[in-house]
Amino acid sequence: xxxxxxxxxxxxxxVKVFKDRGIEVDFKPGMSAADxxxxxxxxxxxxxxxxxxxxxxxxxxAAKLKVVGRAGIxxxxxxxxxxxxxxxxxxxxxxxxxxxxxxxxxxxxxALVRQIPSANASTQSGKWEKxxxxxxxxTGKTLGLIGCGNVGSxxxxxxxxxxxxxxxxxxxxxxxxxxxxxVEKVELDELFTRADIVTxxxxxxxxxxxxxxxxxxxxxxxxxxxxxCARGGIVNExxxxxxxxxxxxAGAAIDVFEVEPAKDNVLFGHENLIATxxxxxxxxxxxxIVAVQVAEQMADYLLTGAVSNAVNVPxxxxxxxxxxxxxxxxxxxxxxxxxxxxxxxxxxxxxxxQGHVAELNVRPLISAILCGLLRPQLDAVNMVSAxxxxxxxxxEVSETIHEHPGDYExxxxxxxxxxRRARSVSGTLFGGNRPRLVEINEIPVEAELGEHMLYTxxxxxxxxxxxLGQALGDAGVxxxxxxxxxxxxxxxxxxxxxVDQPVDRDLIARITALPNVTQAKALxx
Numbered sequence: 001x002x003x004x005x006x007x008x009x010x011x012x013x014x015v016k017v018f019k020d021r022g023i024e025v026d027f028k029p030g031m032s033a034a035d036x037x038x039x040x041x042x043x044x045x046x047x048x049x050x051x052x053x054x055x056x057x058x059x060x061x062a063a064k065l066k067v068v069g070r071a072g073i074x075x076x077x078x079x080x081x082x083x084x085x086x087x088x089x090x091x092x093x094x095x096x097x098x099x100x101x102x103x104x105x106x107x108x109x110x111a112l113v114r115q116i117p118s119a120n121a122s123t124q125s126g127k128w129e130k131x132x133x134x135x136x137x138x139t140g141k142t143l144g145l146i147g148c149g150n151v152g153s154x155x156x157x158x159x160x161x162x163x164x165x166x167x168x169x170x171x172x173x174x175x176x177x178x179x180x181x182x183v184e185k186v187e188l189d190e191l192f193t194r195a196d197i198v199t200x201x202x203x204x205x206x207x208x209x210x211x212x213x214x215x216x217x218x219x220x221x222x223x224x225x226x227x228x229c230a231r232g233g234i235v236n237e238x239x240x241x242x243x244x245x246x247x248x249x250a251g252a253a254i255d256v257f258e259v260e261p262a263k264d265n266v267l268f269g270h271e272n273l274i275a276t277x278x279x280x281x282x283x284x285x286x287x288x289i290v291a292v293q294v295a296e297q298m299a300d301y302l303l304t305g306a307v308s309n310a311v312n313v314p315x316x317x318x319x320x321x322x323x324x325x326x327x328x329x330x331x332x333x334x335x336x337x338x339x340x341x342x343x344x345x346x347x348x349x350x351x352x353x354q355g356h357v358a359e360l361n362v363r364p365l366i367s368a369i370l371c372g373l374l375r376p377q378l379d380a381v382n383m384v385s386a387x388x389x390x391x392x393x394x395x396e397v398s399e400t401i402h403e404h405p406g407d408y409e410x411x412x413x414x415x416x417x418x419x420r421r422a423r424s425v426s427g428t429l430f431g432g433n434r435p436r437l438v439e440i441n442e443i444p445v446e447a448e449l450g451e452h453m454l455y456t457x458x459x460x461x462x463x464x465x466x467x468l469g470q471a472l473g474d475a476g477v478x479x480x481x482x483x484x485x486x487x488x489x490x491x492x493x494x495x496x497x498x499v500d501q502p503v504d505r506d507l508i509a510r511i512t513a514l515p516n517v518t519q520a521k522a523l524x525x
Contacts, residue, residue, distance in 0.1 A: 002066075002302040004045035007031040007052040010071055010291040014047065017295035023302060037061055045298050047071065048078070056082035067301050069294040072097060072281055075311055084312045091297050091310050094385055095150060096290035101280035102154035105199055105229040106162075108253035108274060112225050113138055113197075115251075117274055139163045144195025146211065147202030147230065148173045148183060149378060149389075155201060156183050167191055170202075172377050174345050174394035175419075185345075192219040197227065203379035204231035206524070214239040223250040229280045232256040241266045244273065255280055314364040314371075314383035324364060327357055327412070330427045330435035331365040333449050333525055334414045335372025337425050337437070340523045341455070342373075344419040348396040349373060352413040355405030366399060369414055408438065443494055445485035450498040453523040459516040460486045460493040467514050468495060475507045 002023050006014065009029040018025040026043075028035075036052060040062045047069045048054060054068055056079045068078055070092040083090045111117060114135040122129050143159045145152045145168040156166045160182050168178065169188045178185040191198070198220065202208050212226065213236040226249055228235045237258060243249040244267075253274040257265055260278060267273050281287070293309075300306040307313060314328060351369055353362050370386035381389050390397055405411070408428040415424040426439035437447045454472075458464050465484070472479055478500040486493035503522040511520040 002044040004047060005043040006047045007036055008049040010047060011288045013288055014291035014295040017292055018299060021299040023299055045302055047294055050077050054078040059083055059086050067298050069298040071290040071294040080312050089301060089307060089310050090312045093290040093293040094309060096293050097281035097286050098150040099154055100283045100286035101151050101229055104280045105155050105227055106158045108227050109197060112251045112253045112274055141196040142167060142194055144191040144198045146200045152201035153181050156181055167194060171343060172345055172393050174347060177394040189219060192216055197225045199227040200230045200234050202230055204233045208234050210236045217243045222248050225250055226252045229255040232258040237266050244270050309382060311382045314367055323360060326429055326433040327365055328368050331368035331412060332372040333435055334412060334425050334427050335369040336525060338414055338416045338423050339373040339376040341423060341521055342418050346395050346416055346418055348417045350398050350415040352400045354402040354411040356410040357412060358401045358403045440494055443485040443487055445483055447483035447496045449525045450480060451525060452499050452502050454497040454499060454503050455521045455523055456495045456517055457519040458493050460490050461516045464516050471511050477501055
């Protein structure tokens with residue numbers, strides 16, 4: 001009989017699910033790190049929320065562990081890489097908290113525009129300061145959503161019910177989906193200039209870190225209100241404090257912080273700040289939903305081997321796994337390559353399988369491609385949820401099977417159409433297990449992807465390669481590999497450069513400014 005440890009506070013319904021399925025369960029909420037480390041070796045499964053830290057050290061002691069289930073979306077407290085290396089499946093519940101988080105954002109907005117926390121404190125202290133707490137109606141005001149996925153679309157629905165105008169910036173939101181949910185899709189700068197209230201509903205990624213900073217706040221209306229119930233780090237806290245002090249920002253409601261628990265923060269103490277301790281998912285209903293979901297998922301895996309909502313493995317049968325494994329890596333890389341380059345919403349994704357790969361079960365490969373394609377903007381997406389997320393966002397996904405090989409014995413090609421252009425990338429396996437890119441936008445290339453890559457497009461002119469190398473050298477960035485391709489002499493050319501450390505924004509700006517360079521992008525794999 002499998003045994004499961006619940007080390008955090010989960011609904012009693014989760015315990016019942018395990019017991020009803022014939023799984024032995026130990027419910028020990030509030031375990032210390034030392035106790036978890038000492039006891040983990042006895043369990044096949046571990047169910048957690050955010051308090052327990054499932055570190056590499058814990059996983060090293062987990063001799064029997066097969067699955068870690070996170071009741072919620074974020075898996076920041078789980079060392080997913082270490083779990084993958086040990087063969088432990090990491091699951092989450094990506095959709096259980098969406099309504100609760102959206103409702104908290106709406107509650108924060110209403111509390112902010114009517115100054116409810118300050119008015120409550122004043123009244124309960126014996127004062128009667130009606131003239132001090134002059135509020136603002138939300139009816140007819142413009143709400144700017146940064147991110148319009150699962151949570152953002154619910155916020156939009158609730159805001160429209162309050163008779164607000166809703167605009168949204170989301171590179172992955174299709175025009176058709178925007179019309180369906182009743183929002184106006186705009187570019188980010190337009191959102192900043194038009195919105196009376198700005199609310200954030202996007203994951204924390206390299207592209208969204210410090211997205212709201214001194215520069216973006218300057219573009220906003222004087223008197224704007226800012227809400228963040230998504231992830232700490234998207235709003236630059238020091239810059240927001242300065243804007244609150246100057247009065248340019250009339251108020252802010254913040255549920256998430258760069259450092260949590262937030263015992264001391266630059267924002268604290270400002271009279272126009274509302275702060276809550278990461279309560280977005282803190283409702284009884286949400287906790288029960290995610291607890292039951294994670295228990296059901298873990299029980300399915302332990303009893304039948306079925307995998308759902310896993311963040312580190314796809315849904316693959318035991319028979320297919322050995323043959324598919326190198327293709328899964330290739331598929332994820334192809335999707336991630338295009339996903340990191342896409343700067344506008346994706347309309348369609350055409351996936352072609354040619355040669356040997358066409359004889360395999362390609363469904364997991366399609367999920368892997370879509371996961372890689374969407375993950376640069378959606379940290380909660382995984383192999384299981386990626387097809388559903390693509391459908392919800394109006395992305396048309398098609399597949400074509402070519403059983404007869406072409407130039408390569410096996411080939412996967414991904415062609416993605418965005419609002420502005422189409423991009424394609426093709427890959428194969430060298431030696432049966434080594435992924436390689438062999439074509440980018442119909443330009444032949446042979447490239448192995450590493451953790452840190454620099455991708456550039458340029459006009460094929462003398463000196464460009466030397467200037468690229470010089471720029472990287474001046475920045476102290478070491479080149480590992482350098483791959484080139486071109487359509488024809490003097491025409492369009494590309495470079496795909498593997499480097500030993502991340503390429504920062506300043507260096508990208510310097511490279512983009514080089515003569516004949518038309519695009520530069522830092523990629524991570």
